[in-house]
Amino acid sequence: MKGLKTFSKGGIHPHGRKNFTNKKAIVKAEIPDTLVVPMSQHLGAPAEAVVSVGDEVLEGMQIGKPTGFISASIHSPVDGRVKEITDIFLVNGMKSRAVVIEKTEGFIPSVKEKSDDWKTKSPQELNEIVKDLGVVGMGGATFPANVKFAVPKGAIAEYLIINAVECEPYLSADHRLLIEKTSEILEGIRIIQKIVNPKKIAIGIEINKPDAIDIIRRCAAAENLDLEVVSLKMKYPQGDEKQLIKAVTGREVPSGALPIEVGCVVSNVGTVNAVYDAVVMNQPLYERVVSVSGLGVKNPGNILARVGTPIRQLIDACGGMTGKQIKVIAGGPMMGFAFYDLDTPVTKGTSGILVLTDKEVAEAPQTACLSCGKCVTVCPMGLNPTKMFKYIDHSDYQGAMDTGLMDCKECGCCAFTCPAHIPLVQGMRLGKKMARKKKVS
Ligand code: SF4
Ligand code: SF4
Structure with missing residues (x-):
């Protein structure tokens, strides 16, 4: 269509598959009896728990305080009691402290009143x-x-x-x-x-x-x-x-x-x-809308869920799985993370849960690079993904950094287009991790 704007360099056109959910009105998820609230739900330093086991908490009460300039407060999604403070794994495989809250029996979410006071602030x-x-x-x-x-x-x-x-x-x-x-x-x-x-x-x-x-x-x-x-x-x-x-x-x-x-x-x-x-x-960020979609879920939809709700419960709220699922992803298919533990909790960053079948996931064997240059053409950052991948594959993290590794947005355009099915994004993620570990800049 003429006159429409877009960015100029690279980019791809994956199938949108929005029609599974884009006409589905947001539905509130049931609040579980136990919520697992991670202290690391944001970029930057994890929050520090300011409650102890046995403490009573109220909906919206601060339970984690920021520990740096780039950090964020965490609030209780319900009235309840702190049952445990423990380590869990998030969908991206990172470990986080988490406050486990047992919801008070009969808890009814508060009804908030709109206030115009902000205009005077x-x-x-x-x-x-x-x-x-x-x-x-x-x-x-x-x-x-x-x-x-x-x-x-x-x-x-x-x-x-x-x-x-x-x-x-x-x-x-x-x-x-x-x-x-x-x-x-x-x-x-x-x-x-x-x-x-x-x-x-x-x-x-x-x-x-x-x-x-x-x-x-x-x-x-x-x-x-x-x-x-x-x-x-x-x-x-x-x-x-x-x-x-x-x-x-x-x-x-x-x-x-x-x-x-x-x-x-x-x-x-x-x-x-x-x-x-x-x-x-006056409502802290303790709930968010999550798109639950894919051919592997019976009735895809958009669910408003409290932080700390197990992901399994959101899938159940959408009728459960069809039995044909081969992969579950948190986030979108391009930048999201495949994960296995459905008891992992919803966090502030959980934009989607995708239950995908073999009709949606192209599993094909990896072959050698064909030097076709497609990954270079689609990279929106103007990088050379194949070159960076080869450096990382040879543990030459300095070479990868000098080729622009830290500019990589992990958008997945290169991997999406690669006819040799080379796991380019996983390579970039690993390369960044190793470069940080080895203090290469
Ligand atoms: S994942 Fe990185 S290298 Fe690949 S296309 Fe996106 S920005 Fe470029
Ligand atoms: S798209 Fe794949 S096969 Fe083509 S140059 Fe890039 S890495 Fe090699």
Whole structure:
């Protein structure tokens, strides 16, 4: 379609498979009797538990405090009692401390009252609320939102860009939020506008969400919010900050630089909704919408679940598995993690749970590199994935770093397109881990 924006370098067009869930209204999951709440649900230093075994906790009470500048608060999703504090494994294989809470019998979630008080608060006070109530980026990166919103001295936020791209196949949680919670999203944008003070606000939405484009455009106009709705061509990984900034503004974020260095602050739709909940409803971030999808689940849908709920329960809420599943992934199929323990809890970063069958997972044997160059063509960061992979394969981490390993976004475009089925992304992840371990820079 003419006139639609997108980023210029690389990218791919995987099958969207959004139709499993994008017409399914958000449904609340049942709250389990026992919730396992990890202290590491965000990028940066894990939170430190501030409760002990046997303590009574209340819904929304802080149970984990941040331990650094880049860290986040954790809050109890229910009234209950701390049963245990233990180590668990998260879906990405990382170990985390977790507070295990036994829900109080008969617990009924509180009904929050909307408050307009935020309009009288200063930008700093609003950002303190965002921090205190544990809001992090909900698009997958889980970077503490208050840190992102604090524009450094001397820098100017020319653009606040709302990321409504949701380009990972299967996922539709943000799409549903745009349609079902439009006025909350618009009020959340106004709050972030007050904190960040941008010259312009834009929201980037891919054209496979025409209903969302339409409702946001109409409601923003009706509410006199000066919001540019940018319709984007469908292309993966447009939801990445750098690609979205390029698509919306034409600006290029240099290697190693942050969006603010080109005058941009980017915030995901789920994060905007969490900011609204925190500031207007005084509700800490202890629940999120998760898309549960794939041919291996009987009745795919979008589920609002409390943090700490076992993933198994979300699949059960969608009718359970069909029995034909061969893989379960947390997140999207491009950047998510395959995992095995269905008792692993939902966290602030769980955007999707995919139960996939052999019709959806192309399992093919790996062969030698064909030197076709396809991985180079599709890399949105302009890297040479095959070259980096070869360095990593030969344990030459310095060579991989010198070829731009740390610029790799682990987007999976290279692996998706590789006819030799070389596990390029796993290679990049391993290479980064080893480079850090060996202190190679
Ligand atoms: S995973 Fe890394 S190397 Fe591969 S396409 Fe994405 S950014 Fe490029
Ligand atoms: S796409 Fe695969 S086969 Fe082609 S050059 Fe890259 S790694 Fe080699």
